[in-house]
Amino acid sequence: MAPILDIRNLYKNYGATEVLKDINIAIEPGDFLVLVGPSGCGKSTLLNCIAGLETISGGSLSIDGRDMTHVSPKDRDIAMVFQSYALYPTMSVAKNITFGMKVRGVDKATQARKLGEVAAQLQIEQLLNRKPGQLSGGQRQRVAMGRALVRDPKLFLFDEPLSNLDAKLRVEMRTEIKRLHQSLNASMVYVTHDQIEAMTLATKIVVMKAGIIQQIGTPAEIYNRPTNLFVADFMGSPAMNLIPARATREGAATRLEIARNSGPPLVLMDQTAPELPDQIILGLRPEDIAEAGFRSGSGVQEAECLVDMVEPAGADTFVVTSLGGKEVTARLHAETSARARQHLSLAFDISKASYFAPESGQRLN
Amino acid sequence: MTDLASSSPPRAGWNRRLLRWMLYAILGLFALYYLLPLFVMLTTSLKSLEEIRAGSLIALPRDVTFSPWATAWSSACTGIQCEGLRPYFWNSVLIAIPAVALSTMLGAMNGYVIAQWRFRGANLIFSLMLFGCFIPFQVVLLPMARLLGMMGLAGSIPGLIFVHVIYGIGFTTLFFRNYYVTIPADLVKAAKVDGAGFFRIFWSIFLPLSLPIIVVTVIWQFTQIWNDFLFGVSFSEAGTQPVTVALNNIVNSTTGVKEYNVDMAAAIIAALPTLIVYVVAGKYFVRGLTAGSVKG
Numbered sequence: 330m331a332p333i334l335d336i337r338n339l340y341k342n343y344g345a346t347e348v349l350k351d352i353n354i355a356i357e358p359g360d361f362l363v364l365v366g367p368s369g370c371g372k373s374t375l376l377n378c379i380a381g382l383e384t385i386s387g388g389s390l391s392i393d394g395r396d397m398t399h400v401s402p403k404d405r406d407i408a409m410v411f412q413s414y415a416l417y418p419t420m421s422v423a424k425n426i427t428f429g430m431k432v433r434g435v436d437k438a439t440q441a442r443k444l445g446e447v448a449a450q451l452q453i454e455q456l457l458n459r460k461p462g463q464l465s466g467g468q469r470q471r472v473a474m475g476r477a478l479v480r481d482p483k484l485f486l487f488d489e490p491l492s493n494l495d496a497k498l499r500v501e502m503r504t505e506i507k508r509l510h511q512s513l514n515a516s517m518v519y520v521t522h523d524q525i526e527a528m529t530l531a532t533k534i535v536v537m538k539a540g541i542i543q544q545i546g547t548p549a550e551i552y553n554r555p556t557n558l559f560v561a562d563f564m565g566s567p568a569m570n571l572i573p574a575r576a577t578r579e580g581a582a583t584r585l586e587i588a589r590n591s592g593p594p595l596v597l598m599d600q601t602a603p604e605l606p607d608q609i610i611l612g613l614r615p616e617d618i619a620e621a622g623f624r625s626g627s628g629v630q631e632a633e634c635l636v637d638m639v640e641p642a643g644a645d646t647f648v649v650t651s652l653g654g655k656e657v658t659a660r661l662h663a664e665t666s667a668r669a670r671q672h673l674s675l676a677f678d679i680s681k682a683s684y685f686a687p688e689s690g691q692r693l694n
Numbered sequence: 695m696t697d698l699a700s701s702s703p704p705r706a707g708w709n710r711r712l713l714r715w716m717l718y719a720i721l722g723l724f725a726l727y728y729l730l731p732l733f734v735m736l737t738t739s740l741k742s743l744e745e746i747r748a749g750s751l752i753a754l755p756r757d758v759t760f761s762p763w764a765t766a767w768s769s770a771c772t773g774i775q776c777e778g779l780r781p782y783f784w785n786s787v788l789i790a791i792p793a794v795a796l797s798t799m800l801g802a803m804n805g806y807v808i809a810q811w812r813f814r815g816a817n818l819i820f821s822l823m824l825f826g827c828f829i830p831f832q833v834v835l836l837p838m839a840r841l842l843g844m845m846g847l848a849g850s851i852p853g854l855i856f857v858h859v860i861y862g863i864g865f866t867t868l869f870f871r872n873y874y875v876t877i878p879a880d881l882v883k884a885a886k887v888d889g890a891g892f893f894r895i896f897w898s899i900f901l902p903l904s905l906p907i908i909v910v911t912v913i914w915q916f917t918q919i920w921n922d923f924l925f926g927v928s929f930s931e932a933g934t935q936p937v938t939v940a941l942n943n944i945v946n947s948t949t950g951v952k953e954y955n956v957d958m959a960a961a962i963i964a965a966l967p968t969l970i971v972y973v974v975a976g977k978y979f980v981r982g983l984t985a986g987s988v989k990g
Contacts, residue, residue, distance in 0.1 A: 348722055377883075380883075380884060380887060382883050382887070402883075402886045402887045403886065403887065403889035403890075404891075407886065407887065407888045408887065409883070411880040412880070413878050413880045413881065414880075415878065415880035415881050415883065415884035416884075417881065417884075417885070417898075417899050418903060419899070419902035419903055428885075428888055428890075429887075429888035429889055432888055432889040432890050432894060433889050451711070474886075476884075494891070603954075681951075
């Protein structure tokens with residue numbers, strides 16, 4: 330199938346500053362692409378470039394096979410939901426939703442029918458005569474979604490649509506957007522700085538930093554095999570533990586030596602690691618460090634560690650210890666007997682390990 | 695402690711009441727001071743000349759007469775003609791209404807472009823327009839006279855409209871620009887994605903939002919243009935003078951007896967439109983001036 334959105338070698342400059350550098354993305358129809366990164370990484374600019382609200386300085390962009398590089402926003406067959414909702418303040422909800430159709434000269438009967446459909450779908454029928462100022466944040470969000478849905482576009486664009494909502498509503502709307510995506514089978518591009526939103530919604534994630542794509546992949550790929558230290562650190566909460574270690578070869582196996590504040594170094598053996606340089610950074614997710622006896626497998630190795638802190642979080646209990654001069658978090662079950670300032674035997678699942686070069690930050694395995 | 699608690703509240707209440715009354719007294723005094731000239735004008739305009747000569751300045755009229763008003767309106771002499779203020783009053787209306795409407799519309803458009811369609815040099819153009827607000831009228835009198843002459847508008851009402859529109863654009867643009875910069879840029883983006891163009895966005899989204907600032911601009915421009923004397927006296931001729939110039943002529947060109955009652959009536963007639971505009975729309979004026987700065 331032809332990609333619904335195809336971005337090739339896209340550059341964006343503001344004067345001498347390069348905001349986006351050599352962006353290449355292609356997504357299939359039905360994909361939910363999430364652009365994620367810290368603020369200022371260029372993700373919103375990229376979305377505006379896709380929408381045609383910003384001109385691009387180089388490269389090309391096509392939607393559903395048609396070249397859109399120099400096409401104005403209204404002819405791109407897109408709909409967009411904004412962080413501030415951007416509802417027209419003087420128009421009623423119904424007028425807000427039908428404004429685009431009115432501008433395009435859609436006849437009154439079709440306008441009314443589509444308005445009815447969308448209002449029913451989003452359960453906003455009782456709000457149609459109100460002004461945006463009389464709506465709550467969540468209701469405004471729904472109206473903004475309605476304005477996009479009624480367009481029935483090739484591509485939906487979302488610019489941090491949930492960041493103005495409170496935590497509970499955010500989770501609800503997240504589920505709703507996901508349900509909408511599944512029921513419409515629509516193609517969507519979604520910008521967020523919230524990596525949990527990215528993981529839960531996306532079929533494909535683009536992680537960006539300083540205008541450069543760091544990694545493109547499915548949520549699982551991004552989570553399990555981050556391509557560099559930035560992605561490893563950015564995605565996942567709590568973040569991946571990044572522990573400096575010394576690697577030496579022992580036959581077919583790799584011996585990893587991690588310094589500790591007191592006592593002998595922690596030694597872990599990896600039977601499957603590729604050839605590694607001397608100094609590396611070992612990346613292990615908190616859930617890949619468990620309490621001894623609760624994890625089994627070929628790569629699991631146990632070691633006594635001094636617990637610095639215990640943080641119960643309901644379903645899990647996080648235990649913080651110190652390895653290689655870094656704080657290391659382990660995710661234990663809720664009924665753990667771990668106590669602060671006591672020793673505890675932890676199980677490290679080295680088969681899940683990621684290895685990074687300390688200088689370049691690139692993944693090594 | 696209990697003693698203090700029981701004895702201090704009445705004392706504090708008393709002090710507060712005293713301060714309040716002092717405040718009212720001072721405010722009342724100032725109000726009186728500012729209203730006194732109007733009072734004198736009004737009472738004098740309702741007195742006959744004999745009564746003015748005989749009585750005190752601030753005394754109420756004994757026999758109320760409206761004939762000075764009738765004279766001022768339709769038969770007072772401005773130089774050789776004796777048609778009263780009426781024709782000049784209509785001149786002012788014919789100048790002020792188109793000039794206010796045009797300068798407000800142009801200001802709205804300029805403000806919209808400068809605030810929401812940022813283009814290269816937008817700030818420079820805005821600065822130049824602001825600078826235009828501070829150029830003294832006298833500086834442009836001669837060049838403007840030349841320009842009006844070349845355009846064939848010298849001494850005509852369209853010429854005066856032109857001058858007032860040009861001079862008003864700086865202020866009206868400033869008003870609208872400052873109002874529109876507070877409107878989030880996402881609104882324009884959303885409308886663009888919806889397919890609306892430059893004018894559509896202006897008409898359907900920005901103008902409906904603009905009532906408070908339109909009121910401010912209209913009051914400001916109307917007051918400026920109606921009260922203008924310098925342009926009116928410089929760029930008009932016998933039949934096209936605005937009411938301010940005619941008022942001056944009535945007051946200054948009488949020979950023999952000085953008709954104070956007619957002068958006062960004429961002055962009130964000339965000032966009435968701006969007074970009415972303030973009374974009717976004044977509260978929107980204050981509201982509109984602060985609307986941009988407060989969110990919600």
